[in-house]
Amino acid sequence: MTMALFEITNQPISADDTAAKVKRPEAGAVVTFAGTVREWTNGRRTRKLQYAAYESMAVRQLEKIGREVQDRWPDTQAAVTHRVGELHITDTAVVIAVSSPHRRAAYEANEYMIERIKELVPIWKKEFYEDGTAWVGDQLGTTAYSKGGPKPHD
Amino acid sequence: MINILFFARLREEAGQESLHVEKAGCTIKELKEWLDKEYRLSGLNRTMTAVNEEFTTDDTKVTEGDTIAFIPPVSGG
Numbered sequence: 732m733t734m735a736l737f738e739i740t741n742q743p744i745s746a747d748d749t750a751a752k753v754k755r756p757e758a759g760a761v762v763t764f765a766g767t768v769r770e771w772t773n774g775r776r777t778r779k780l781q782y783a784a785y786e787s788m789a790v791r792q793l794e795k796i797g798r799e800v801q802d803r804w805p806d807t808q809a810a811v812t813h814r815v816g817e818l819h820i821t822d823t824a825v826v827i828a829v830s831s832p833h834r835r836a837a838y839e840a841n842e843y844m845i846e847r848i849k850e851l852v853p854i855w856k857k858e859f860y861e862d863g864t865a866w867v868g869d870q871l872g873t874t875a876y877s878k879g880g881p882k883p884h885d
Numbered sequence: 886m887i888n889i890l891f892f893a894r895l896r897e898e899a900g901q902e903s904l905h906v907e908k909a910g911c912t913i914k915e916l917k918e919w920l921d922k923e924y925r926l927s928g929l930n931r932t933m934t935a936v937n938e939e940f941t942t943d944d945t946k947v948t949e950g951d952t953i954a955f956i957p958p959v960s961g962g
Contacts, residue, residue, distance in 0.1 A: 785890065785935075788935060789961075845962055849961065849962045852959060854961025856961065857893070866894040866957065867960040
C-alpha cells in the first residue's frame with residue numbers, strides 16, 4: 732500500500748485504506764466499492780483465484796480512467812487498488828473509492844469505474860474450480876475487439 | 886530488436902513471458918501471423934495489442950525498441 736491513487740499490489744487490500752486516499756474537506760460523500768471473490772458462479776464452485784496483471788500498463792489505464800471520471804464528474808476524486816496473486820473466497824480483489832461534494836456524482840462515478848476496469852485494464856483472472864482451471868474472459872467468442880481496444884463510453 | 890510480452894493464457898501457451906526478435910518494420914498483423922505459425926498461439930486474431938503500453942491497431946508498424954504486448958480479453962475487477 733502506497734499513497735498512489737492508482738495501484739496494483741500483491742498484498743491484501745482494505746476498503747478503508749483506499750477510501751482514506753480520497754477523503755478531503757470539500758467532499759461530503761465517499762462511495763467505496765469492494766469486488767470480492769465469489770464461491771459459486773452459474774452452479775460451478777470456485778476454490779481460489781489467481782489474478783495477473785501487466786502492471787505498468789494497468790496503472791496507466793487506471794490513471795486514464797481516473798481522468799475520464801474527472802472530465803465527467805469534475806468535482807470528484809477517485810482511487811483504485813487492485814490486488815494480484817492468489818486470492819481465496821471472500822478476499823477483496825479490487826477497491827474503488829470516489830469522493831465528491833454530494834453523493835450522486837460519487838455513486839455514478841464509482842459504477843462507471845468498475846465498468847471501465849472490466850473493459851480495458853490489463854488484469855486477468857484464472858479460476859481454479861473443483862474440476863479444472865480457466866482464464867476468465869478468454870472463452871472463444873465472448874469478447875473480441877476489432878479495432879485496437881475498447882472505446883470510451885458515450 | 887523488439888520486445889514481445891505474453892499474458893494469461895497466451896503466456897501459458899507460449900511457455901514464456903517474453904521474446905526478443907528482429908521484427909522491427911512489420912505490422913502487428915504480420916507479427917500475429919508469424920507468431921501463429923512459429924508458436925501456434927490460439928486466438929491472436931481476437932487479442933488486443935498494446936505498443937509501449939497503449940492500445941493500438943493491427944495495421945500499426947512496429948519500430949526498433951518497441952514493446953509489444955498481446956492482451957487477451959481482460960477480466961479484472
